[in-house]
Amino acid sequence: MTRHSRAEGAREPQDTGGAALFDVDGTLVDSNYLHVSTWWEAFRQAGHTVSMTAIHRTVGMGSDKLIAHLLGEERDTDQDAEIAAAHKALFATYLERLPALEGAADLLRTVSQRGWKVLLASSAGQYELNAMRCAIGADEYIAAATSADDVDASKPAPNLVKRALDRAGVPASRAVFVGDTVWDVQASAKAGVDCIALLSGGIPEADLRRAGALAVYDGPARLLAELDSSPLAEAP
Template identity: 55%
Template sequence: MVEAVLFDVDGTLVDTTFLHAVTWWEAFRQQGHAVAMAEVHRAVGMGSDKLLDQVLPDGRDRGADDAMRDAHTALYAQYWGRLQAFDGAAELLRACKARGKRVVLASSAAEPEMQALRAALDAEDAIDEATSASEVGQSKPAPDLVELALERAGAPAGRAVFVGDTAWDVEAAGRVGVPCVGVLTGGWARGELEAAGAVAVYDDPRALLANLDESPLH
């Protein structure tokens, strides 16, 4: 029996993936790095440390990394008041809660950003716990975030399910033995998530909600 459902937030519950891609692209451009938007998109879902290493040259001046992170934060913050949850996202959280599951938001967002995401979700009555970037040593695809979410949920790996939108989510969950259900809202293809190890893939939170009692979350 599943006791806890751990949810990635960016790109899974709230429509932010491409906002992150655009604002990272601009942050890179400000420091003289020309990075294709598609390449940036593929790295969204990692923490900023791993994202920078994924898309920028190895021999770059790492002294500019903090400036790029700060630029991304400032650019992305302009959207905080306009963030939109995906259709069915809040209802999905409430349906899990109503079925007796512990609901944990497993996000690597910084705390101020996390507050904006939770405001967009507007489902505080369904959320038991949440994580933030400052609480883990390494970001996805490292398993630290999933381990912390499991601890907050008070559930063993075999009685939890992770819901995410990227291969980085699937990998992080798999490293601690938590099955991952994928959604297509972050722009990854169904086949890519399945190849990464997702146990099931749904179009979006609404589709997962409609099939909740037949899904791995049940």
């Protein structure tokens, strides 16, 4: 990457810079285990016994892929909408008290000030994404956001990442994605974007590296502390 001088105090990255794309659940907001619990209850209400361990490993997929992955292709697909709606309703009870992960807002601010155009690329629906943005409290540093409502295929498909790149107006070679699941890493790779992975979503480092993560950090606060030696040191 060609390095440019840091834009001191800039809140609006220059168009000549790169794009830093961020997942939200488990990457900037501490919500993955809430998803595990609410998906477990949604499956239970529909008469299915699904382990929380299995559910945890699917968090980050869109709801359609998650249900298919956990119940199999021979399931009664007539239940899919009911299960997804139950999860959405159960998770909605937490929306007003979602906690941002330590360092999340400061990470977005600092990355933006270094010349990156900051975008969100989340498998959540727009309503949930709006709540998570409120929890983070860094909207002035976010150039744009994509949600599951903006694409017709969710992670690990690359559609969300590609849509974010389109909105950023930069090629994949000038972007970095930050996520916390294997599905984030896979979606990024399919879009031709390098991925930094965080352990804040609860996925083991070995799994993230095996999927192709360029670098792995404990969470947003640790990535911020080590930013100078990370792929997000300065925008290309």
